[in-house]
Amino acid sequence: MTAAEKHDLVVHGDIALPDGRLLTAGWLGVTDGRIAEVSEAPLAGADNVEAPGCLILPGFVDAHVHTRSSVDEGITATTGAAAAGGTTTIIDMPFDKPARPVNTRERLEAKVADVHAEAVVDVALYATFPPEGDLAVIGEMAGAGAAAFKVSTIEVDPVRFPRIPDGRLYEAFQEISRTGRPVAAHQENQEIILAQAEAFQGRGQTEPIDHALSRPPVAEAEAAGRLLELAYWTGARLHMVHGTIPRTFELIRWNRDTGVRATGETCLQYLLLTMDALRDQGGRAKCNPPLRTQDDVDALWQQVQGGLIDIVTSDHSPYPLPQKEREDIFEAYAGMPGVETLGSLLYSEGVAKGRIELERFLELVASGPADIFGLAQKGRLEAGADADFVVFDPHVQSTLDETALHYAVGWSPYHGHECQGRVVSTWLRGSCVYDDGRLMAGPGTGRFVRPS
């Protein structure tokens, strides 16, 4: 092999190294879908990506996605939107419709087959388990490649998304700790929320803002504290999904100091939107836990800056607008699309606005989620890793247009948002999956990723 043919693909741009340093006008050499070398000196290859002035970032890892919470979306549309947003790996939640939670080894294997047939980018999978029955399914699903386990402290649906009672959680956390995989729980106190919802509806308070007002912060903090206690006494590794208030992360900090293995996640919407979005956008802005106050948003940014929040995700759970825009906010579906906007909007609001350094950004949406979920091939531009990368132009300013996004549901809570920086192209294992507004790959391109 001559030097001129050394790599399958060579990328030339400002390369974001794993420690956050930029290798200005550096070179990335890709062979067999993996990064073969990162170099200051020119490299040669069969194909070339010339990206002067652009950042070469690791493909983003969105650790909280629901491809099948809505049957109208599905794996193909969600992973296509991910590709368009620079996300090359998603970790998908197990609460699939119609009424098919991933709670047995057979269901997990069936979903793995669906991922290989339908996905545009790579997919790792959360599993769950039913409120009753043999907990041996946990070890079986870990063996079949589940990245983590997800449960809920509040009943969303009795079959698909059930509440797991505390007694069962205590046993399940012990079982999960033996697998080495993390456990995550939707952390809201069911009794507080149901009682408040009944009181609000009884008084005729059913405006959009009443969604946020009827789910007080104590409901989240109490459940978070309970889960951390369970983790302390069982040795389970707890990943706190979608924290929305600073106290949740203060509880994590205190528990970490006492030896609990816990990580914390917030979602982009809790950093960009306040509960005022419910007044402005109505049911579109309904999500659980709900959007909070400006003071909470400001405090969460401080925790992002300080490293107390480990990762940022989208909690992508899209629903068509007729299911979101109801007369009574308690009748509206909770969840919003977000997988396509995670990386670019966090860059815009975080790095471009000077709130966080590039290093922190990469931890939040690339190396951090890869580390928590054991995806060793993902999240870093370094020799040996999968050649998943994003050509990102930090200079472009644009206004976010929901009609240009790739969601099947066709809307975004960030419509009209001013954005600094843009995904030019997205590459998965050395192949282009998105280029300048167009998807370049279809179902069957993405693969199932299991933790190492």
Ligand SMILES: [Zn+2]
């Ligand atoms: Zn979720």
